[in-house]
């Protein structure tokens with residue numbers, strides 16, 4: 447029977463590694479589903495694999511949630527603390543004859559199966575050897591009810607899924623050392639947490655029939671199931687570290703904004719028409735599993751960069767500076783000691799108009815601080831003509847006359863001077879940009895000159911002239 451009360455969903459990471467973006471996307475979909483339905487979003491740490499689970503990973507997963515500003519309702523559930531409850535249900539299933547002890551080793555099972563014609567070593571299906579032996583110790587296996595022909599459910603994303611009896615065997619629910627297995631504990635925990643919808647990655651489809659049989663054996667109300675499509679790399683295979691950073695924290699360090707990553711991941715598998723940028727409120731309002739696709743979603747770095755740029759331009763400069771100093775480059779102030787925060791804020795404002803990440807802002811700022819180590823040769827060939835050299839030499843005096851070296855004063859002075867000389871402003875703006883940055887592409891040069899200051903601007907012009915006249 448299906449559970450039909452309020453919407454309660456969960457995200458259940460195993461603390462055997464840092465949170466990766468596939469997991470984060472599942473968490474986001476669950477969170478939006480809960481918020482859309484005014485339901486609850488719960489978090490459970492699945493740490494029953496004691497050898498591979500580490501506290502540092504739990505801390506790191508929670509820190510990723512904090513960074514992404516994904517909140518959860520009710521206290522965190524720690525699976526290992528529920529071991530007595532898991533044992534209680536195991537004992538109940540044993541007492542009811544729905545589970546049995548098994549003493550077979552994998553080798554023994556394989557040795558027996560290999561005697562049978564058509565044995566497939568890829569699918570070791572337990573042969574039920576211990577089912578009638580009435581052992582009192584060993585691993586505990588779930589006895590698939592004899593009446594089972596198929597297990598079927600209506601997946602909210604993929605439609606009807608049916609798994610035949612031949613695909614299932616009496617699987618282990620508690621290892622011989624007493625530790626319970628994933629498929630068993632997940633059912634008990636989801637049932638006790640009154641989870642109404644299990645929304646998780648499609649790699650769990652093969653687990654779902656086993657879990658459904660356990661729900662039935664335990665007389666628990668069934669949740670709905672929804673299996674999300676995988677995130678794929680550009681070649682259509684499973685996303686790997688080669689294709690993209692997979693750890694959530696890598697995005698933080700690389701200067702992505704959490705709002706942008708959230709927005710990007712929501713669109714990975716879910717669509718609302720062709721809208722790309724959403725407020726949180728809109729995502730909550732529009733989100734529905736009906737618009738989650740079945741096909742794998744291809745990770746597109748360019749799109750993530752584009753969305754991040756959109757959010758970057760909307761973020762106040764002071765907020766970006768605070769974020770740089772906190773997460774991306776805590777040493778920024780001492781890396782550019784001549785510049786005060788006012789200059790940094792101005793540069794952030796200038797550079798965020800075209801940057802894709804906060805890390806790019808930092809490298810733009812640091813690059814401007816240093817004299818160019820080299821000049822782009824194509825730019826030199828195009829812009830540093832004989833005329834330009836004459837102009838740059840004259841500019842030394844003209845710029846030297848400006849009292850307060852602000853962008854407005856520089857612009858006014860250079861407009862006046864180019865008019866007098868009857869030359870286009872670009873004919874000097876480009877050579878000036880090359881002297882400042884080493885290349886002709888970049889933001890408004892007069893603003894950059896104001897930040898760099900009069901003395902340094904003049905030095906950079908001299909440096910360019912020296913290098914072309916060599």
Ligand code: GLU
Pocket residue numbers: 457458459460492632645646650
């Ligand atoms: N701990 C499991 C995982 O990390 C959770 C699976 C589930 O959501 O049921 O894959």
